[in-house]
Amino acid sequence: MNKEIIAKRYALALFQIATEKQLLDQLEEEIRAVWQVFAENDKFLSLLTYPKLSLEKKKALIKETFAAVSSPLRNTLLLLLERHRIDIVPQLAEQFIHLVNEARGVAEATAYSARPLTEEEKRALSDVFAKKMGKTTLHIENIVDPSLIGGVKLRIGNRIYDGSISGKLERIQRQLIG
Structure with a gap:
């Protein structure tokens, strides 16, 4: 079965528990935070999937590493470990965050700009584009890309809104060349 489908099922179960317990x-x-640990430490996942390390030692590692997280999340990680799906x-993290955002009417967005955006500019982008997407707000991550020359390119899900100068120049070039 596809990892995305499996992750979605676990994320949905965790989301339901979080909703019930108001967590x-x-x-x-x-x-x-857990996602960041896994993303930044390839060796951590390698250790958890290493066949010669006993399940009990792997569980102890999860419990020790994630001692500060709530029991529903820690138990989910332990369950994934037992079922060889760690x-x-x-x-799972991506799917869970997506479910939380859907419940709140929030969308994740990436804004590419030639310079860092101020909080006011992010808020203005959020206000305008959230309405277009039928959401209440956007969580905007700003990535500085000097090749844009100026303006902003905004990616929300699989949609891209290109208001950058380099994008406009490319469109003009395509029109002129035909």
């Missing part, structure tokens, strides 16, 4: 904000923060943690 949504806490679990979202914790799962982002490698889906990044996908």
Whole structure:
């Protein structure tokens, strides 16, 4: 079965538990931290999937590493470990955050700009584009890309809104060349 489908099932179960126990904000923060641990430490996942290391030692490693996280998340990680699915943690985190955002009417967006955007500029982008997407707000991550020359390119899901100068120049060039 596809990792995305499996991750979505675990994420949905964790989301339901978080909703029932009113731990949504806490679990979202914790799962982002767990995701970061897995993303930044390839050797950690390698260790957890190493066949010669006993399951008990792997469980102890999870319990020790994630001692500060809430029990629903820690138990989910232990369950994934037992079922040999610990490698889906990044996908699970992504799916969980997506579910939380959907419940809140929030969308994740990436804004590419020639210079860092101010909080006011991010808020203005969020206000304008959230309405277009039918959301209440956007969480905007700003990535500085000097090749844009000026303006902003905004990616929300699989949609890209290109208001950059380099994008406009490319469109003009295509029109002139035909």
